[in-house]
Amino acid sequence: MIRWLAALAVALTTLIASPASAYWEYGHGVVARIAYEEVRPETRAKIDALMARYDAVDTPTCPFDTIEDVAYWADCVKPLGDRYAPAFPWHYQNVNICETFSLSEPCANGNCVAAQIERHARLLADIDLPMHERIEALAFLTHFVGDLHQPMHAGDMADRGGNDVPANYGLLKGRRLNLHAIFDGYLAERAFTTSPGGARGLVSTYDRATLEAYKGGDVVQWSREMWIVSKDYAYPLLLDTIPCDTEVTRKTLTEEDVQVLIPIMREAAVKGGMRLARLLDDALSEGKAPRFRRL
Template identity: 50%
Template sequence: MLFRLFALVLALAAASPASAYWEYGHETVAKIAVANVRPATRLAIRRLLARQSLLDTPECLAGTIEQASIWADCIKPLKAADGSSRFGYAYNWHFQNADICRDFDLTPACKDGNCVSAQIERQAAILRDRHAGQRARVMALAFLIHFVGDLHQPLHAGDKSDRGGNDAAMAYGIYAPARLNLHSIWDGLLAERAISAPPTLVRRYAPRERARLAAGSVADWSRESWQVARTAYDAATGGRACAPFPARGMLDAAAIERLVPVARLEVQRGGLRLARMLDRALG
């Protein structure tokens, strides 16, 4: 009975990896951020998000920082009156799949600014600009909250020409449904475990810890997340990240245990770095 219950829980999680992690993951990054910004920044965030109606996306709410954290994913399928994609221009803004098997180089991954790190800087600049229209600033806030989370999911920052691990079929311990892959494991099952493990990640961090975890530039964070992506592939291939991927890889229990603190740290970094950016733009 316990085994069947465990299998059911895992099946529900895998059926919707975007919900399993990148609602939980993005919301957690956002909650860490709002717990660590200055009071004036928190008030400015609340006032901007109160104008969510300017986005004209009633299907995708952004009235709270948690809602705003997943708004950029929610809007992906929205259509214009002529049937075209309303937000198709933003598809490539969620990732920058720099090759983990070559020297770090964002040039191919960020052509014309169509990558997550370039858009983090662009949206932060719009948010800082008090002369930008209110709609532009509300949208920039929602995009920024989401994209900082995306950059700290390592399979959005590095891969080996497999769509961020989406083409890398994987088993998670004994659990191996056909649709499970390296990307969905980091989005879902691994992240769920990492974020849920005590102690809670959502808290007010001490100033010294905030400064240490939030340090660096967006370029620094890109390189760091790319290096974590290499760790993800190493764990999935027994330390042979750049070797041809097997028909189905497997993360065994030992590998999962090693990766839990890595995934937790990425969420902490994302939240505290987002707090730093929001303080600079709005505080």
Template identity: 50%
Template sequence: MKHILLIVAAFLGFATPAQAYWEYGHETVAAIAYRNVTPAVRAEIRRLLARQALLETPGCPAGTIEQASVWADCIKTLGPRFSYAYNWHYQNVDVCKDFTLKGNCPDGNCVSAQIERDVKLLKDKTVPQRERVMALAFLVHFVGDLHQPLHAGDRSDLGGNRALSTYGAYSTARLNLHSIWDGLVAERAISTPPGLVRVYSSAERAAVDGGTVEDWSRDSWQVARDVVYASAYGGQPCGPIPARATLSDAQIAALVEPARAQVIKGGLRLARLLNEALG
């Protein structure tokens, strides 16, 4: 088992700023949202995704909301055709300065601006069907991205990609904070009982789905500062950066609940946006 985990950790070291949550995290955010939208919106999601052929990406299916949730990462393999969307997956706002999107979202090329754009496209039924299907796939993915904290805040380290780190007893030359939060922490959090995919009460939804996309950006940015970097840098998120951060087993265990909370918030906030856009 240790050998298997070391191999997994080695692969994690190759994450880029535009990857987030791998498949498990994105699919879970999407599944939570799907369970918590209205029946009419579920039907509209199915209707739109049934037209996935309009995207002309047969190697990157989007026929279900879970498939759509990873479509925006899959299309990176198609080369220059979708290269314009690379910067749409994140916004690296310095966690050691006051929060602002000004200057961190040039010309709308950041995740929060694209979320708002996709909602507008979905609301407008005069938009061609192909564009609405694409907007739906992008929206489902980008809301997941925004709730991976290192897509919302960083320390000028490419969303933690340059922040080398250990994960308990495991370490490789390229293992870093971004890959840890994309994969190892997210997967442990999601697989920890009880399951996250369920119908949430109106009170549970109201506790997290209010506010604006900018509010949610600030929220994830604060988690990046107060949880991700604080845990990795000895409680001092803006202190000196070590050559390699160390996450002990106890620290990893303490990250489970904050990571689960991010997935839940992502799913319920996505549900709200889908209800607004398609209801």
């Protein structure tokens, strides 16, 4: 788990952010908070009731004090070893942007984020399941919707979601800095703290009709949207092209590139929050198990 150091100072035209935490904390929290404030009151009450019973899950190092804690839980439990090791591939799907979009191969045997969103929404809706299973389902669902709306979890060039693409973030350079880390950390916090920042700030820039429209579609459509962001923006802005047949050398994501990406990241987070709210309302207030089209 990468903990970001303090950022470098602003220099020339390249502004560098200093994230206190990465997407898996800050970004997930924003998506979850948007959803929590968007759901029906009765849904929120049921979320609170599940959160209050978090002891049933028996992960005391990863408590549920806030909805942001719930969103982060799926990453928090990764160090617990074999207990949650099978969940590692559920956080992403990385459909190759150099090929035709399809979830068939990345989601084989259900080991991808889209399939696990469906699965955990169904588990959450099943009131006959033991309490600890439904609490875990709430946490996994909340986290995975956030994961899907981080573009580097949805599309790549067979490079482990950009982890194998060395990159600089403006003047910030480092051996371990790569495209995935930039989206997870510096770019995520830059996008979500740019005024108006935070969950309410992000949502305030959209009208109600647009927000309701974001709730539409299914997990396949949402996956394709984020794949397109990766294909049309994340890689081209960094590399000037998509070098599908050539080795990628270290490039720099410039301030101009960041300014293009900020509204795209913000929109993705708002979409994620609205879609998570829909899934939570369906599962907890309607008892509806999502049945999306085949992956």
